[in-house]
Amino acid sequence: MNLVVGFDLDMTLVDSRAGIVTCMQRTLADRGVDATDEQLWPLIGAPLADNLAQFLPAEQVPDAVEHYRSMYPAVAVPMTTALPGAHEAFAAIREYDGRPMVVSAKYEPAVHAVLDQVELRPDIVVGDAFGAGKAIPIREHRATIFVGDHEGDMAGAVAGGAYPLGVLTGPHDEARLRAAGAQSVVPGLRSFGPWLNDYLSGPPAR
Incomplete structure (x- = not known):
């Protein structure tokens, strides 16, 4: 896989x-x-x-x-600090020999600076991408899942063919994320590891 x-x-x-x-x-x-x-x-x-x-x-x-x-x-x-569960989310992906990727609307040098600050080490980093523009790197790197807190993240996931997973750590609530295309929503990344296990072992948790 x-x-x-x-x-x-x-x-x-x-x-x-x-x-x-x-x-x-x-x-x-x-x-x-x-x-x-x-x-x-x-x-x-x-x-x-x-x-x-x-x-x-x-x-x-x-x-x-x-x-x-x-x-x-x-x-x-x-x-800037890592949100609870961020490091554990990367670790959960790597337990399946997977690769974490970051795709942000932020200027790419600032993305790298923030990741260094919080000691997160994704395999792939893309900046200057928002909304449907995120679909380009999502497709290019064949992302299975895309996780985000913003309606634009869900739009990018849908357009890129990745499973759209919303998190409630940003300014948008579950209703807005689902309206933008989220198929599942979790409260934060502490829930990501169990969600990923369920996702990979059977029908996606909703």
């Missing part, structure tokens, strides 16, 4: 909320815009430029993206 399991990064494998919100708030404040945690939290997981465009004129967005990215390694990365 060639088992490849893909994961989203932010709020699926790692708790990056504080760092992302801090960098977003600083970037926006330098341009005269105040944004609350409550405004920014639901946006985590979507492309940075799209999120900044909700607060800034289009002509300011490219410079704001560069500003955000310049501060991210020093400000956000040290604030």
Whole structure:
């Protein structure tokens, strides 16, 4: 069996909320815009430029993206922690001689920096992919399952032909994940190992 399991990064494998919100708030404040945690939290997981465009004129967005990215390694990365069960999820995949993969909307150098920070070592890392765009690496690497907290993750899994597994550690609830295509939903990655055992031994748990 060639088992490849893909994961989203932010709020699926790692708790990056504080760092992302801090960098977003600083970037926006330098341009005269105040944004609350409550405004920014639901946006985590979507492309940075799209999120900044909700607060800034289009002509300011490219410079704001560069500003955000310049501060991210020093400000956000040290604030990022692995979510409970993330390391165990990778270990469960490798017990079946499988390969963990990370596919994120985040700028790829930042993906590597975050993974190094939390000491997660996937076999495959892809950045700058969101929504249906995640289907390209999912298909290319023949992922069996794709795990994510965001509606875009479920859309990418469906489009890429992987089994869409939602986790409830991000801003979207079970109803939204299922509406976007999730066939199963677990509360977090602590549940992933038992779910994977069930999935590989019989009909998918729902």
